[in-house]
Amino acid sequence: MLEASAVRPVVRVRDLWVEYSPASGLFGRRKILALRGVSFEVAEGETYGVVGASGSGKSTLLKAIMGFVKPTGGTVEIDGVDLYGVDGGTRRGIVRRIGYVSQNPLAAVDPRYRVRDIVAEPLRASGVSKREIDRVLSALLEMVDLDPGVMDLLPHELSLGMLQRVVIARAIAAKPRVLLLDEPTSALDSITQSHIVSLLGGLRDLFGYTSILVSHDLRVVARLASRLAIMMAGLMLEEGPTSSVLEKPLHPYARELVESLKLKEVGEVFTVNPNACPFYTRCSQRLDGRCREVPPLAEIGGARRVRCWLYT
Ligand SMILES: Nc1ncnc2c1ncn2[C@@H]1O[C@H](COP(=O)(O)OP(=O)(O)OP(=O)(O)O)[C@@H](O)[C@H]1O
Ligand code: SF4
Numbered sequence: 001m002l003e004a005s006a007v008r009p010v011v012r013v014r015d016l017w018v019e020y021s022p023a024s025g026l027f028g029r030r031k032i033l034a035l036r037g038v039s040f041e042v043a044e045g046e047t048y049g050v051v052g053a054s055g056s057g058k059s060t061l062l063k064a065i066m067g068f069v070k071p072t073g074g075t076v077e078i079d080g081v082d083l084y085g086v087d088g089g090t091r092r093g094i095v096r097r098i099g100y101v102s103q104n105p106l107a108a109v110d111p112r113y114r115v116r117d118i119v120a121e122p123l124r125a126s127g128v129s130k131r132e133i134d135r136v137l138s139a140l141l142e143m144v145d146l147d148p149g150v151m152d153l154l155p156h157e158l159s160l161g162m163l164q165r166v167v168i169a170r171a172i173a174a175k176p177r178v179l180l181l182d183e184p185t186s187a188l189d190s191i192t193q194s195h196i197v198s199l200l201g202g203l204r205d206l207f208g209y210t211s212i213l214v215s216h217d218l219r220v221v222a223r224l225a226s227r228l229a230i231m232m233a234g235l236m237l238e239e240g241p242t243s244s245v246l247e248k249p250l251h252p253y254a255r256e257l258v259e260s261l262k263l264k265e266v267g268e269v270f271t272v273n274p275n276a277c278p279f280y281t282r283c284s285q286r287l288d289g290r291c292r293e294v295p296p297l298a299e300i301g302g303a304r305r306v307r308c309w310l311y312t
């Protein structure tokens, strides 16, 4: 899967490590390994899903791709350019072409800005003329199913669902090369969630975006992503085409997730030993000696990869 394919992927993440060093606390300075050697590729027009419980490293992965968090190891390439191998100006130019939609639309906007200024922000930043901005604003709002009448409203005058549509309009305004979606529906009620998932699916079909969607909710990822990865404790545990992972999940954690598809959230798993398989404490199939070591992510055919000693 990760071998060079005939067509260059739009996003290529290789052996990505991110370590946080929070300020010293009561128990001294404790380093947090948020990503441990994550590798994957996203092809042109593909939606790649990442599912995992809270703290598994999903947002860190997107932040590293946005250049917000500097990796401690590995590379992030966009269209073959290593984001951390170029100067700051070049990196900012690449990042400007990445659209970002976060979990909390309220935190994503400046409460003093009106909708027109929020959506126009990336257009202004890329030097689009005022006349052109006025022309495209209504079209952008229409695309996200908002009445152009909202243009002069402030964020607090909109519902959360409407505000998330505004954030999506801003993310697509500058015709991004890559769209990163960080739990775009988790702050919303279930009906609004469903509308936003349909909207994202419609926009993907219209523009053919290359996107990465992260979520706690396997159902959201299953509706939009053609391939997905399952993460825990900064490690990728399984990856494959969505249909084949849903049909036949291999990793014991993936099996649990698929079986509990009805549950909204992926249950938290606490890892005691960072050297052991992260599912060790909950796995009914653990092999006492072997599973005390982290297994490698093995390619097992059918474009599938799985990190479990049962397959290695
Ligand atoms: N700025 C930071 N400083 C220190 N630790 C951090 C920081 N940001 C994240 N972490 C830690 O890194 C790990 C991964 O966090 P991350 O936010 O990437 O997880 P997540 O999968 O997005 O979780 P959630 O579903 O809750 O959003 C967690 O243990 C988290 O506490
Ligand atoms: S490596 Fe061992 S503990 Fe981990 S999921 Fe596989 S069988 Fe279970």
Ligand SMILES: [Mg+2]
Residues within 6 Å of the ligand: 058, 059, 060
């Ligand atoms: Mg997160």
